[in-house]
Amino acid sequence: MPRLILVRHGQSQWNLENRFTGWWDVNLTAQGEAEARAAGALLAAKGVLPTVAFTSLQTRAIKTLHLALEAAGRLWIPETKDWRLNERHYGGLTGLDKAETAAKHGDDQVKIWRRSFDIPPPVLEPGGAFDLAADPRYAGIAIPSTESLKDTIARVLPYYEGVIAPQLRAGETVIVAAHGNSLRALVKHLSGISDADITGLEIPTGQPIVYELDAALAATERYYLSER
Numbered sequence: 001m002p003r004l005i006l007v008r009h010g011q012s013q014w015n016l017e018n019r020f021t022g023w024w025d026v027n028l029t030a031q032g033e034a035e036a037r038a039a040g041a042l043l044a045a046k047g048v049l050p051t052v053a054f055t056s057l058q059t060r061a062i063k064t065l066h067l068a069l070e071a072a073g074r075l076w077i078p079e080t081k082d083w084r085l086n087e088r089h090y091g092g093l094t095g096l097d098k099a100e101t102a103a104k105h106g107d108d109q110v111k112i113w114r115r116s117f118d119i120p121p122p123v124l125e126p127g128g129a130f131d132l133a134a135d136p137r138y139a140g141i142a143i144p145s146t147e148s149l150k151d152t153i154a155r156v157l158p159y160y161e162g163v164i165a166p167q168l169r170a171g172e173t174v175i176v177a178a179h180g181n182s183l184r185a186l187v188k189h190l191s192g193i194s195d196a197d198i199t200g201l202e203i204p205t206g207q208p209i210v211y212e213l214d215a216a217l218a219a220t221e222r223y224y225l226s227e228r
C-alpha cells in the first residue's frame, strides 16, 4: 500500500532567532542539519525508504531533504522541487521578531496571523528588503504578497493531487520535505481536520511523519516514525 513521509525542515536560522520567515530563504543551523541527518538515519533504521522525493524551492527544505536522503543512503532517488510546497508567505511580517511583534500588536493578534485558517497577515509592500520579485527562482511565478493557511492550501493541494498522488498510486514511497504550514495544509487534507481544529496542529522540525494510505489514498494511519 502507498506510503507518504512528511518531514518539516530542521531548525533554520530564523527559527532560532524567532523571526517570521515565510518565503524568505534562510539556511539551516548546525542543529537543523543534525535534525535532518537524524531524520534520515531514522528512515534507514526503520526500513522506511523513500523512492521518490518532493521539496520546495527553499534552501532549508532542500538541504533537509538532501541530508536526510544521504543519511538514509537514498540521495540517488528522483527529486522534484516546486514553489507550491514553499512555506506560507508571511507578507509584511517577514523578517520581524515574533516576540516583539506580539509585544506590539498583542498575543491574540499574532496568534490570528500565525494560526487562523483564513485571515492572512498584512501584505508585503513591493520594493522592500524582502521583496522576491527579482529572485530568479520565482521567474514567471505570481509571488503572493501574503498568504493565510487557506491560501496555502489552495496551491499545495492541487500540487498534491496532480503531481504527488500519481506517484503514490504508482506504488512509490514518497517523501515530502517542506515547511510547517505547507505540511499543515497536507495534514489537514489527509487527516480530514476541520478549519477550526487545524489552528491547534503544530509540526515539529526534522521529525518524519508517516502516512499509511489505502489504494484510494485515504489515510489508514498517521504516526511519528520516532514512536514506532
Ligand SMILES: O=C(O)[C@H](O)COP(=O)(O)O
Pocket (backbone or CB within 6 Å): 019, 020, 021, 022, 023, 087, 090, 114, 179, 180, 181
Ligand atoms: O515561516 C515561519 O516563520 C516558520 O517557518 C513557521 O512559522 P509559524 O510557526 O509562525 O507558522
